[in-house]
Amino acid sequence: GAVVSQHPSWVICKSGTSVKIECRSLDFQATTMFWYRQFPKQSLMLMATSNEGSKATYEQGVEKDKFLINHASLTLSTLTVTSAHPEDSSFYICSAGNQGLALSYEQYFGPGTRLTVT
Amino acid sequence: TQLLEQSPQFLSIQEGENLTVYCNSSSVFSSLQWYRQEPGEGPVLLVTVVTGGEVKKLKRLTFQFGDARKDSSLHITAAQPGDTGLYLCAGRVTGGGNKLTFGTGTQLKVEL
Numbered sequence A: 001g002a003v004v005s006q007h008p009s010w011v012i013c014k015s016g017t018s019v020k021i022e023c024r025s026l027d028f029q030a031t032t033m034f035w036y037r038q039f040p041k042q043s044l045m046l047m048a049t050s051n052e053g054s055k056a057t058y059e060q061g062v063e064k065d066k067f068l069i070n071h072a073s074l075t076l077s078t079l080t081v082t083s084a085h086p087e088d089s090s091f092y093i094c095s096a097g098n099q100g101l102a103l104s105y106e107q108y109f110g111p112g113t114r115l116t117v118t
Numbered sequence B: 001t002q003l004l005e006q007s008p009q010f011l012s013i014q015e016g017e018n019l020t021v022y023c024n025s026s027s028v029f030s031s032l033q034w035y036r037q038e039p040g041e042g043p044v045l046l047v048t049v050v051t052g053g054e055v056k057k058l059k060r061l062t063f064q065f066g067d068a069r070k071d072s073s074l075h076i077t078a079a080q081p082g083d084t085g086l087y088l089c090a091g092r093v094t095g096g097g098n099k100l101t102f103g104t105g106t107q108l109k110v111e112l
Helices: none
Strands: A004-005 A010-013 A018-023 A032-038 A044-051 A067-073 A076-081 A090-097 A107-109 A113-117 B003-009 B010-014 B019-024 B031-039 B044-049 B056-060 B061-065 B071-076 B085-093 B106-111
Touching: A010 A018, A010 B003, A018 A032, A018 A090, A032 A067, A032 A076, A032 B071, A076 A090, A076 B056, A090 B056, A107 B044, B003 B044, B019 B044, B019 B106, B031 B071, B044 B056, B044 B061, B071 B085
Parallel strands: A010 A113, B010 B106
Antiparallel strands: A004 A018, A018 A076, A032 A044, A032 A090, A067 A076, A090 A107, A090 A113, B003 B019, B019 B071, B031 B044, B031 B085, B056 B061, B061 B071, B085 B106
16 A cells, blocks of 8 residues: 555656656545655755645745646646756655654655656 | 754675664654665655654664654664665654655665
8 A cells, every 4th residue: 555656757858848747646645745856866855745735835945936836636746847957857756645643644755757858 | 954964874884794874963853764765766664763762673674763852773783785775764843744854865785
């Protein structure tokens, strides 16, 4: 149980184009989904938190107009990188969770999407 | 300023050796988790600790949560090549909701 998928797993796009990444919770309903980016040999940095049916909350320094997040259902959140540039190349990882017992709330991570902008 | 500092950053050891990874902060966490991540994949949860002073064991891995809930450690006994990976601690700051803050990471390589 608690499987999260991402699509695509790997994408190469040209500078100036937009790319959409999907994150799905396959066997549970996710009230909250999180988007992270990770540069090589570094840790995960939280970009934004999305709650189903409401606007995403972005971390400081993350441009909300560049990284569009939509959480239209309890099983799907999308991240669109608009007008991508080479510096946006990174590993993007989503996670999904559901509010249960407050102390045992856990996030389940997707396998990640490698974005390369040429 | 990184909220959660891990040490060491990199560790290369021989099979059979023991090691300890530390995760330190000046903030108090309501819960703390340890993950292992392999290249090109998402992090995989190893353990969650929620009580100050708590010790959890998972086969050769021993996790400890500090009494004040500001730090944690991961000890691996008799490391094996299959333990190679990026180890990440991540915590929820008390009063910070469900948002996870990740540590700086420890890259472990276990050689034959």
